[in-house]
Amino acid sequence: MRSLGARLALLLLTAIVLVVISSSFVASLVMRGPLPDLMIDRTAQQLAILAAFAEKDRVMAESAGVTVAPMSADGPIDEELSQSLKKALRRISIMREAIITHRSPNELAASLKLSDGNWLIMPMPPHGPPPDGWKILVGWLGLIIIGSVLVSIFAASKIMKPLRLLEQAVAAVNPDGTLPHIPESGPGEVRATAQALNGLSARVKAATESRMRLVAAAGHDLRTPMTRMRLRAEFIKDDEERSKWLADLQELDMIADSAIGLVREEISKDGLQPVRLDEVVLSIVTELRAIDMNVKSGDLENVTINAGTLAVTRALRNLLINAATHGHSATITVSNLGNHAVVRIIDTGPGIPEDRLSQVFEPFFRIDIARQKSFPGAGLGMAIAREIVTRFAGEITVRNRQPNGLEQIVSFKSADANATS
Ligand SMILES: Nc1ncnc2c1ncn2[C@@H]1O[C@H](COP(=O)(O)OP(=O)(O)OP(=O)(O)O)[C@@H](O)[C@H]1O
Numbered sequence: 001m002r003s004l005g006a007r008l009a010l011l012l013l014t015a016i017v018l019v020v021i022s023s024s025f026v027a028s029l030v031m032r033g034p035l036p037d038l039m040i041d042r043t044a045q046q047l048a049i050l051a052a053f054a055e056k057d058r059v060m061a062e063s064a065g066v067t068v069a070p071m072s073a074d075g076p077i078d079e080e081l082s083q084s085l086k087k088a089l090r091r092i093s094i095m096r097e098a099i100i101t102h103r104s105p106n107e108l109a110a111s112l113k114l115s116d117g118n119w120l121i122m123p124m125p126p127h128g129p130p131p132d133g134w135k136i137l138v139g140w141l142g143l144i145i146i147g148s149v150l151v152s153i154f155a156a157s158k159i160m161k162p163l164r165l166l167e168q169a170v171a172a173v174n175p176d177g178t179l180p181h182i183p184e185s186g187p188g189e190v191r192a193t194a195q196a197l198n199g200l201s202a203r204v205k206a207a208t209e210s211r212m213r214l215v216a217a218a219g220h221d222l223r224t225p226m227t228r229m230r231l232r233a234e235f236i237k238d239d240e241e242r243s244k245w246l247a248d249l250q251e252l253d254m255i256a257d258s259a260i261g262l263v264r265e266e267i268s269k270d271g272l273q274p275v276r277l278d279e280v281v282l283s284i285v286t287e288l289r290a291i292d293m294n295v296k297s298g299d300l301e302n303v304t305i306n307a308g309t310l311a312v313t314r315a316l317r318n319l320l321i322n323a324a325t326h327g328h329s330a331t332i333t334v335s336n337l338g339n340h341a342v343v344r345i346i347d348t349g350p351g352i353p354e355d356r357l358s359q360v361f362e363p364f365f366r367i368d369i370a371r372q373k374s375f376p377g378a379g380l381g382m383a384i385a386r387e388i389v390t391r392f393a394g395e396i397t398v399r400n401r402q403p404n405g406l407e408q409i410v411s412f413k414s415a416d417a418n419a420t421s
């Protein structure tokens, strides 16, 4: 019972059923027939009058609806009612034999012995609930419960509708962390929540843009002092010292470049064009092999996606370089799965500690600076790759392989799937 809608429906159902049951109980108390004691007293009085009549004029008594017969009325005797009748007769000083019998399930008869030995038989209205009253009660309650269930489910789903719309909108978070605009309508509370979420989304967007502007500006502005430093470094006399300065400056340059690259990807609105993924991969492999990287291609199936060629090349190149450097050797394959194109890159390196796998796409994430000494980098390659892949509605995941190595999987909807969907 976790959903709010189900709880609301149950609450409504319980409330309706309780109200109906208690009001039915009160109604039955107010509207029920006369109490048995009261009824018996009246029956005793009627019997006494009719008996007096019958003893005088039997025909006249019979014309009043009673019977005079040598035997009491047939049918099983109701002991309890018979005792009550005798007591009621005694109260009006009539000490005669009297019984009440059930002639049929719905019909009672009171019999009073007359002084001549005959019996006066008088029909009585049934008292108490009808014999199949419980069936009526069960049917009545059943109808109430069915009706209440329908009303409760309808009411709960009506009340929950704006909340469900809100939930759907929040679930559709954009890759940049902002939300699609949520309609500000419905009940007051829902409207206020939608307004707050729209405001939050706008603030996140503004903050992301200003952060990107800051990173880009910093990367750009660093370039001038770095050029000056490189010039000065050239004049350092000690060869070893000079090459260390120049290497550090080159790394700084690369970090500034990557930072600007990430921002460029985040704000890029490249148009879509058909891209042959297998051809892109082949060209990256050729390019990296030319600079002696340990990269090879496996099966490259022919598949086309809708994306930007340059951006996809940049993303896959970053992943492949990681596999060739951090992962010692890289093998890349492209599979055409009909609806999807899947690029798989595997390596034979140390992989990434399981508890840090989720951080690998964060900007400036690097596992262990000591371990990376030999591979200078900014820690932005994966962030840039993810930015590009999600921009083209693809997915990127990484997982460790057994016994060692990392597997990077990138999947895009194939162009055919996009065309048919
Ligand atoms: N295939 C891999 N095997 C092991 N570790 C990896 C692999 N790929 C990435 N990593 C780890 O993830 C970190 C982040 O990778 P990312 O590509 O973002 O940055 P980088 O390679 O250090 O620098 P650059 O910005 O130049 O790419 C790396 O520093 C490395 O520690």
Ligand SMILES: [Mg+2]
Pocket: 318, 321, 322, 377, 380, 381, 382
């Ligand atoms: Mg990298």
